[in-house]
Amino acid sequence: MAEDTILSDDLLSELIAVGEVDILVGVPTYNHCKTAGQVVRAVQVGFLKYFPRARTVLINPDGGSTDGTVDVVRNTTVSDYRTLMTSQPLRTLHRITTPYSGGPGRDHALRTIFAAADLLRAKACAVVSAELQSVTPEWIEGLIRPVYKEQFDLVTPLYHRHKFDGLLINNVVYPMVRAVYGSGVKEPLGKEFGVSGRLAKALLEGLGAGQPLRSGIDLRLTTSAIRDGYLLCQTFLGPKIHAPNYAEADLTIVLPRVIGTLFECMGTDEAFWFSRSVPAPLPTFGFQYDLSLEPVRVNRDRMLQVFRNGVREFASILSPILSPATLEAIQRLIDVSDADLRFPDELWVKTIYEFAASYHHGVIHRDHLLQALVPLYLGRTSSFVAENLGTDSMEFEQRLEGLCLEYERLKPYLIERWKPTT
């Protein structure tokens, strides 16, 4: 079995002491001492409040924290049951902290969690980030209940986001997964999710110990679940608020990693998505509400500067990637004034599809290809921000829907460019 080599002897003996469980929640940590305690409390209160009769365990794979995260996780307790409106625990609240080998990679942590879920025959398993401030007990219910009670296999999150939060997801990942894979998962790479025991087992086999670890595990997890016909749903979790010291990696790292993973998945799953038709809506759980979020600062000047420089300087790099018509249309944009510059949906979708096909055919080194997309993405992002500055949430959703439909309309164009030329 795969878990033989993933789980250390110490962890194995701790898991055996716990015995079979119904629900397992994994909280991977790496230097998250400021938020880990709150997340652990939220998970335990979630167990008590919503699954008091279930056998539960919290697994905390730690990537080698040096800031005392492990102690925080071990020492966090729930005692104020009355004020938290929960009952006294009927069962032991098991909690296991374990280091995992291979460095602070999310893949390693998820592998440990899935291996533990498989060994303990958990019916439902959820993963929650330790870096968030907004995790509540209701998140645990939202991620677990659809699996535990409704027989879904994968529960993806729905966050309440500012309209300029998650721009890469809204402009590429969500509409592309929807058009290509035929599944309207709005957060295909959400770090919080719930999985059934059978999907956890299948994912564990997919991430077998002998296989090389690759980046973008969250996206791979979603696409493989869609491809293999598992039952998917979404659950509304509310706002996603990171700890104050959280800093997203630079765009030149994030974009190649995410888009490269998406293009790779498309290459692996081409037999599946070629014939995939219009997506069916996904069941969504949870009470959705509107919330005013703090405005965010956007430096459009810098974005447009990189866009213009990139289009000018990368002409020779872009010419084997893009069709002449697309390249010409993009080059025309650099002469438009900042205020009037708009990157139309159709041009953007064609750009992404041509990049995907060129990535697939390996027309230039793949890292370089993805780096060449950065300025174009910034041009599109700048246009997207300008177009949506004054929109309310309803109008914004309509525009996003329009973009998704454009991705779906142009899917035959993607297939045409994807297929090898004779």
Added chain:
Amino acid sequence: MTETLLNGVTQTLDAALKMAIELLPKILGMLIIIAIGWVIAIVVRLVVRRLLSLVKFNALCDNLGATQIAAKASLPPPIDLLSALVFWVTWAAFLMLGISTLGFVVLQEQIAEFFRYVPQIFIAVVILFIGLLFANFTARAVLLGMVNANVPSARLLSNAVRVFLVMLTVAMALEQIALAKTVVLIAFSIAFGAVMLGLAIAFGLGGRDVARRLLERQFTEDAKTEKDEISHL
């Protein structure tokens, strides 16, 4: 007197004829070797082409930008260049072998010298080829990284990296074939030193203010507040 002269001429002609008769089969042998060599060289070229196609050499060259470099220099694609090189080296070897059958001592020494030199030429060509690929690849990576980081004069930096790597490659290739070894080494050292000194002076004196601004922008708190608050994920 006349008889002596006639005898001399006759003997010379006899000797020449004898030599020609002796040489004729050798020339014929040489021509046959050259012809066979030509056929073998063609076969070797085809085999090499096929092997390179099997290992997807074309795609590799496209990936690394070698095809584009060759196209810019109005050269055929790298796969054609490499197979042509193999053809000419093979045929040249047979050509030399054929000539050696004539038995001229001076020529044989030159041919032996050539055969000693062939591996070095081949290695030099490989060094040049890999070096140019690497230079192009690195220059492109620098250009992409610099433009994406919004660094001014990205093209200039990228070209500087390319020129430096090409210079290094050419120096290494020339050293391999031992062509004016000392001159190449000295020329390279002087050129490299001059470029570095020039850059140091230009940046240290002429670009003092620019350098200060760059460092300030990189490390002061003011710069950090200019950043976006948008999240891409």
